[in-house]
Amino acid sequence: MSNKEIVERAFRDWAEGKGYVSSIFADDLTWEIVGRSAASRHYRSAHEFSAEVLEPFGRRFRHDAPFRPVAVRGVYADGDTVVVLWDGAGTTIADTTYENTYAWFLRLRDGLVVDGVAFYDSIAFNELWESVAPS
Template sequence: MLANLRYRTRQVFDAAFGVAATAVALVAIQPERNSQASSETEDRNKATIQASFDAWRAGTGTPYDLLAPDARWTIEGFSIVSKTYPTKEHFTREVVRPFNARMLSPLKPKVRSLYADGDTVIAFFSARGVARDGKPYANTYAWFLEMRGGQIIRASAFFDAIEFNELWTRVAPATGTN
């Protein structure tokens, strides 16, 4: 069963990166469709996301700070928390806070690539931290972030569900943190 779950998770993860590569390839081969306004939007959105990752790495903020109150965050695949969260509050209450409460040291992200196409930014990154039980946690993520007015209004997140589920079930959240 675990082998089947690993296989299914790998399929979802591979599909996410296939979608990202296709999106980047399509942007690259399109004829001069990139108007100045679109390019400015893409540059601005990428810079906003990069700054949020820089703040996350420095411990002074996170990309979640950019979520609009009614942002829809979908965790794709087969993790314990995979579903669509209809608001920022639902997502932070049900995923972000309980995750952070399982960590001894917070995640530190390392952006591998950022891609932009119009209002969408794709962040491909790795993150590492230490769980409350002293064991390391490391995962690789692909986030598809739809931006409007400097805020994230919709997101689809892909990551290694096996690694996530193992942490989520192994480590209880610190009490009084939710």
């Protein structure tokens, strides 16, 4: 399976509620969130990124309407790099809707993401992060 196919399948499974994109993250993953959001910085492992961003992010959403990709606008591959432009949405535990558009640049090795760079609307993210406490 190509890197592009691996990423496409992970996003499809996530969108359908059959898994999470983090299933293709290598343990030694590095991740950068670009910009000035509350979560913007470099993360040095999948565990650190998950514990400090993904888990508290996920706990802000209802179990019956979690945050997921709602549209993948495009998946582009060049060598070991896959770029995904996608829209995500979910209903928060405060019964508000969070929507954002993301551009993820993923470098894969042996079928796993070893380096990620994420761009998104920092204002929308910060509003969620500050207004909805994780459950």
